Amino acid sequence: MFGDISAIDLARFQFAFTISAHIIFPAFSIGLASFLAVLNGLWLWRRDETYLRLFDYWKTIFAVVFGMGVVSGIVMSYQFGTNWSVFSDKTGPVIGPLMGYEVLSAFFLEAGFLGIMLFGRERVGEKLHMAATAIVAIGTLFSAFWILSVNSWMQTPQGFSINDVGQFVPEDWWAIIFNPSFPYRLAHMVLAAYLTTAFVVGAVGAWHLLRSRESRGAAIMFSMAMWMALIVTPIQIIAGDMHGVNTLEYQPAKIAAMEGHYESFPEGRAPLILFGLPDDAAGVTRYKVEIPLLGSLILTHSLDTPIKGLDAFPAGERPKSAMVFWTFRIMVAIGFAMLGIGLWSAWGRWKGQLFDMPWLHRAAVLMGPSGFLAVLCGWITTEVGRQPFTVYGLLRTGESAAPLQAEAVGISLMAFIIVYFLVFGSGTFYVLRLMSKRPRDRIDIDDIGPTRTAGITPIVANPTAPHLTKGE
Template identity: 55%
Template sequence: MIDLSAIDLARIQFAFTVSFHIIFPAITIGLASYLAVLEGTWLRTRNPVYLTLCKFWMKIFAVNFAMGVVSGIVMAYQFGTNWSGFSTVAGSVTGPLLTYEVLTAFFLEAGFLGVMLFGWNKVTERTHFVATCLVAIGTLVSMTWILASNSWMQTPQGHEIVDGIVVPVDWFEIIFNPSFPYRLVHMGLAAFLCTALLVAATGAYHLLKNQYQVESRKMVMMALWMLAIVAPLQALVGDHHGLNTLQHQPIKVAAMEGHWHAAEEGEGVPLVLFAWPDNDAETNHFAVEIPHLASLILTHSFDGDIPALMSVPAADRPNVALVFWSFRVMVALGIAMIALAWIGLWLRRQGTLFEKTGFLKLLVCMGPSGLVALLAGWFVTEVGRQPWVVYGVLRTMEASSAHSAQTMSISLICFVVGYLAIFGLGIFYLIRLLGKGPELSNNTPTSAQRPARPLSAVNDLID
């Protein structure tokens, strides 16, 4: 850490905090919609299994929501403490977008969260269902504003530069920038995949323990159907997102593909399956390639070329190895999700799904894979944008605050220790709640209770 500059340490600190934070909103977005589906299905069918699952997962939602809010507030402060240059130059765009998120989505979620968590015995069934739906809508609206802000940083438009400051000119263009639709859908589907894998893993775990058989089978089947539909759709959206990135951020795509040198005429760009990109030597070691396949995927031409890393100075390239491998982790896990869902549905058709302990164990092991793929995708997005904070407008060097490396080292250590202690305990608590199973759903607040915070919805102690 002594050899790292203050800017490097600030970037590591932000990467660390945002990696912790993004896990919770992703689960919150997926779980909120899942809760609306469960409650709506219960109202339609009156099958008590759906109500049991709804109340169980609502407790998980409450803990996750609380940790997401806390981690998000801490992360937001870094814009002022560590990235004052960014706030000064681009705050006129990102500030209002984040304010709109608070005024619309956060107020919507906060306004109806209490009814959803604590209103089972206080409002009518239909009113409670409306509250649950509004919370789910709030999470999606929140994601929309956050992605609008981040997408503008990736593909900025609708502004002018006046005396070195970004001045908004057209808010429609700012919000609906070229990468926004692709990134919004990609993130939304990723949240649903994360939740589906978590639900499948929980159901499979309890099936292996031979407990809550009816509820666990329902969880597994609902999750597998979600995976079977959403995972292939995510691959299609990801392909279009990649083509959009090639148009607006070609060097990021070159890093994803490990494409250093422009292809000779008629040679095409190979798809690099495996390699060790060397930033210093500007080449790939131990490369395993499929000739022409990258050209076919990215240009829909057998011998099409894409901009190479060597077409720009080294100072304008991201960390190629990190982007290259993060992209492959994301794609590999995506393929595994598709295979997992289709194999699971085939086993269900054969009537052997719930007896295949090996497959159930695989479902448990794949539980965190959605979150891993999500983080890998964000590494591709954020690291691949470097050395820009606002692509083509503001460099990372210009966006940071004037702190010493020693100051940043101390703050980073404090963040790591604090996050591991607080959120590590919170994640441990979540895992224990999942392990206890749907029996916790029977403990709902009575009319005499007046909880004051989301965690009050979880009145279960973990030994």
């Protein structure tokens, strides 16, 4: 039925498919939880009901996205015990406790206080409600902390020994958790989550501004998102550069594949290949367009530091360059496009025309899904670049799979694809429908109760109402 496709290739594709479907939800919910905490804090501080309406608008979207993230994460984790049981047996003493810490210290915080955040404002009071909202945001960050610690340990394993049956046994938990690549990977992912959310929020705000410039809620969303793009994107570019330097030190084969370097540069002075067609079979990047010396300056910040190419590694230990070469470039291109949007918005803000620039708004709408694409490309680069290992340099992917028949894995893969497209496709369509509805700018005091009306001045019909005050 599946021809010459092996069970391990099907298992790899199944895990790639499920993690790709899963990662977009936490990438969004991490940033959105923090955005909700900021909106709630601004409401309590300024008593501007527009922030309250924006909080109610986005909390519904957060609830749906959070639910889809939980479901997709559970399905993905089951594969450790089905398709990758050997991997689970060998790495379980290290990875098992870390995953347990994620559930106990992170997911319980999110799930435990989510109900209060969504429904508890009138029941527990504003202060406790704000605390619950902040705890949900902190829980999402804790979740990222533990999951990225697990993934980083697989990339740069430290703090373990191997017992007589081939299991990885913990020796130093501090070294395991805070392994060499973890700080860079955590910063890079969290910043990516914030940018992903910012560009979704910015796209929604821009969409409603294009339809009507009389929406103050849309103006606030767009303004806040553009501030995030302007400030966080340069930080992300710097964090990405630091992450690349760390990867060069601990995973030089991955860097060689990302850069399309099949030949080593023992005296440094490596070029930066902008574009080309890596040919793994021939061991050459064809039709390359390159800038002399710039590769060495970016990777090592010097001209004469040696740089290893793929020829420095045994043929059986080289990642496939063709895929990571392009996913890395797509991710970088999206990052600079985000920076361009941020600078464009800064120019519009300086001119006092941020909300009167339809071409900027159209560009922001087009950039709405860019964060998800960048995250997917980044994870493909990370995971494919680690091949052919699950634990880098120590446990090969071929040695990690369960002894399953290709038909069994293939049938479950087809079932996953069908169910995922039905369930998560419907969920995504529902979220887009929610986003297409403009948040209300006016609030009916009779609907919100006495505890939420203190300090509120009702909005009256005024053509200038949508515009922000200076500095917002």
